[in-house]
Amino acid sequence: MVLLCVHASLGLAQADAKRGAYLAKVGGCAGCHTDAKKDAVPYAGGRELKTPFGTFYGPNITPHAEAGIGRWGEADFLRALRSGVRPDGAHYFPAFPYPSFTQIADADARDLWAYMRSLPPDGRASRPHDLNFPFSLRFLVGFWKWLYFSPGPFVADAVRTPALNRGAYLVGALGHCGECHTPRTVLGGPKRDRLLAGAAKGPAGKSVANLTPAKLKKWDDNELREFLLGGITPDGDVTAETMGEVVRNTTSQLTPEDLAALIAYLRSLPALADEPR
């Protein structure tokens, strides 16, 4: 009994890498930080992300001292998520979705870090981004942040149920759904009044679905759940592969409670019409 108590208190005090592994799935970290090639080493980087500003390459985030983030401390990791800043103080480009990750709860961020530390180090070198001038000027990100980035943790809405708050947290913080599903201005800032309303030209110029009830109302909860678990609609239609990957990496991996909370939150959004094409 005493032993059990000691164990439980240790568990609370220390970050939990197993929980972190789940949170990494919810965050879809492997998507950008793993090459698209078959048999690529998870989290060793290399995935390309084509945007109107140039091509980004997801860096190696395994604990390799040179190639990865092996020399980081927990504080460096927390600062990267919360402030979009590298250990040397330079800004990250917002292709790294820190405008969403800034909302991640402390305990979750620490568990994520514990999980990242538990990965096998891999020596694959991170490829530099290939950006168009003037977007290649990293200091300009400071201006971008001033315009669009509001750092700070997720604040639960006291009026909403715990499940709805959980859904809002999953979608807005860890899941960073809005990074693709909220349209952006020409400067790449989110249009806040168009939250999750889809985009005519999202990442790689591909169109992105509207997640507000304006479009989702035609699916019932069960259909939406089946879609998020398997990527297939009730009529046998197959989702585009960009979302197919998100289904495989993230939504199909959610606990039933988290999946239900996510769906409930999407249902609660104000209905917005599609962007003009």
Place this chain on the structure above:
Amino acid sequence: MKKSFFAAAAAVVLGAGVAQSTFAQVKPEILVKQRQAVMTLQGKYFGPLAAVAQGKAPYEAAAVQRNAGFLDNLSRMAWDGFDPSTRNEKSRVLPAVYDNSAKFKEAASRLENEASKLAALSRTGDEAAVKAQIGAVGKACGACHDDFRQKQ
């Protein structure tokens, strides 16, 4: 005498051929309707296959074989419906279908190949291989939808 008969016959045949191709000019809105019907039916047969691959439905070899066979045939039917004449018709098609037709053709062939592999595998009865191949077909559908179809 004989020669002129053949000449006349040839003229009739050729004439008929020309007329045929004129009359065969299917209206763009009909081409769209037909290709959408093919897509709908592909969904009809792919849905149950996906359910099998995802373990939501039991593996019944006969049903899998039948659905995979229908899908194999359907996978070749839609493409001539994306005729340039259909560019301005109302549909979810993206301009890339017409502007990057080489890439579209490649995506179409990928589906045809994966669907034909699935049909062949479904006759061997190797359950694990069939399930993996259903996934490959799904990815071929999704890859094409990514680049060539407007999201809803």
